[in-house]
Structures are given as structure tokens and as C-alpha cells.
Amino acid sequence: MLAYRLRTSGMFVRFALASCVLAVAACSPKAATPDATKPDVARAGNPFFGAWKVETAQVAPWWDQQGAAPQMNAEFQNTTIVFEAGKSSGPKLLTCDQATYAVSIVAVQVLFEGNLPDPAVDAATLGLPPRDIDQLNFSCTSGGADVSLDFPMVDDDTILLGLDNMIYTLKRQPT
Numbered sequence: 596m597l598a599y600r601l602r603t604s605g606m607f608v609r610f611a612l613a614s615c616v617l618a619v620a621a622c623s624p625k626a627a628t629p630d631a632t633k634p635d636v637a638r639a640g641n642p643f644f645g646a647w648k649v650e651t652a653q654v655a656p657w658w659d660q661q662g663a664a665p666q667m668n669a670e671f672q673n674t675t676i677v678f679e680a681g682k683s684s685g686p687k688l689l690t691c692d693q694a695t696y697a698v699s700i701v702a703v704q705v706l707f708e709g710n711l712p713d714p715a716v717d718a719a720t721l722g723l724p725p726r727d728i729d730q731l732n733f734s735c736t737s738g739g740a741d742v743s744l745d746f747p748m749v750d751d752d753t754i755l756l757g758l759d760n761m762i763y764t765l766k767r768q769p770t
Contacts, residue, residue, distance in 0.1 A: 641678070641696060643731040643746065647754060647765035648675045656717045657710040658760040665760035675768060683733065688742060691735030700727045706747050707757040721762065722749045 652667040668686070676685030683694040703711070703718040706728065711717040719725065731746040731754070746754040752767040 641680075641698060641731075642729065642748070642751070643696065643698065643754065644678050644680065646675050646677045646768040646770050648768050649673065649763050650766045651764045652761050653764075655707070655710070655757055655760045655762045656712055656720070657707070667761060667763075668759065671763055676765065678731070678733070683735070689733070689735075689744075691733075691737055691740060691742070693735065693737035695734045697732040697734075699730055699732065701730050701747070702727055706730075707745070707762075710757070721755060722753065723747060723755075724749075 649671045652671065654665050658665055670686035670688070674686055676689050677683060678694070678696070681692075681694060683689050683691045703714040703723065703725070706714065706718060706723070715725065718728075729748040731748070732743065733746065734743045735741075744756060744758065746756055746765075748754050749764075754765045756763040756765065
């Protein structure tokens with residue numbers, strides 16, 4: 596009788612283990628397969644890859660009203676920024692032949708290096724969702740450059756950049 600119990604409990608353990616493996620495999624997200632017919636194939640590996648045009652600029656909510664009012668950087672006016680694997684192009688600040696990227700999910704309190712005076716209200720005013728935000732960290736240390744900038748994603752076609760007390764809104768462009 597003991598031998599029968601051990602044999603059946605061993606079968607139960609194997610069955611339970613196999614069920615768990617199948618459940619994990621069924622619930623795992625499928626790898627993104629690029630669709631060559633779509634113009635946004637560039638973002639198959641990174642949702643931020645592709646071309647982005649600076650559409651608007653506004654004074655950042657953390658500006659303390661001290662000194663001259665912030666102004667839009669002339670290099671960013673009607674400019675397109677392109678993020679590609681290992682490189683980027685656009686204004687001089689964002690042109691890099693050895694770009695590195697990191698995508699993270701951040702809380703609204705962390706956006707713009709934690710400088711939003713009222714994170715929930717300010718994020719909503721900027722069009723950001725009330726949940727955690729996908730954010731790209733762009734870094735470049737080639738050619739004497741030492742740049743690190745964050746781009747929170749409002750939606751699939753809109754990202755923001757906080758720079759010099761301004762917030763730039765960038766819209767995805769067809770590639």
C-alpha cells in the first residue's frame with residue numbers, strides 16, 4: 596500500500612509541475628514580431644525608436660519665476676529627433692554615434708528628476724497617465740559629449756523632454 600501511495604504521489608508531483616510549466620508558458624507575453632508592412636518597424640525592439648518631431652514647448656511647472664523666463668531652445672524648433680539602435684540624430688545635444696538607451700517604468704513622483712511640485716496634478720496637466728510611466732533614458736558619452744536625458748512617454752506617439760526649465764512635447768513621425 597505504501598509503495599502505491601509513493602508511486603501515485605510522484606505522478607501527482609510530476610503532473611502538478613507539468614501543469615505549472617504549461618500555465619507559465621501560456622501566460623507569458625509573446626515576443627514582438629515586427630510587421631514589415633507597418634511604418635513603425637523601427638520600434639519593434641524599443642518603443643522609443645523612430646523619428647520624433649518637437650511639436651510644442653512650455654515653461655516647466657517647477658520654474659521658480661526667478662530671472663528671465665525660460666525660452667524654447669532654437670535648435671529644438673520644428674526639429675526631428677531620431678532614436679536608433681546605437682545612435683541618434685537631431686539637435687547637436689541629441690546627435691550621438693554611440694547612444695545608449697535604458698527603458699524603465701517610473702512613478703509620477705520620479706518624473707523630471709522629481710521636480711514636479713505637485714506630481715499627480717502636474718503629470719495630468721502634461722497629459723501623462725495617472726499610472727506608472729514608461730520612460731527612455733538616453734545617454735551619450737562619445738565625441739566629448741556627456742549627456743543623459745529622460746523622455747517620459749505620454750502615449751505610443753507622444754513623449755516629453757524636460758530641459759532648461761522647459762518641457763518639450765515630441766510627436767512620432769512616420770519613417
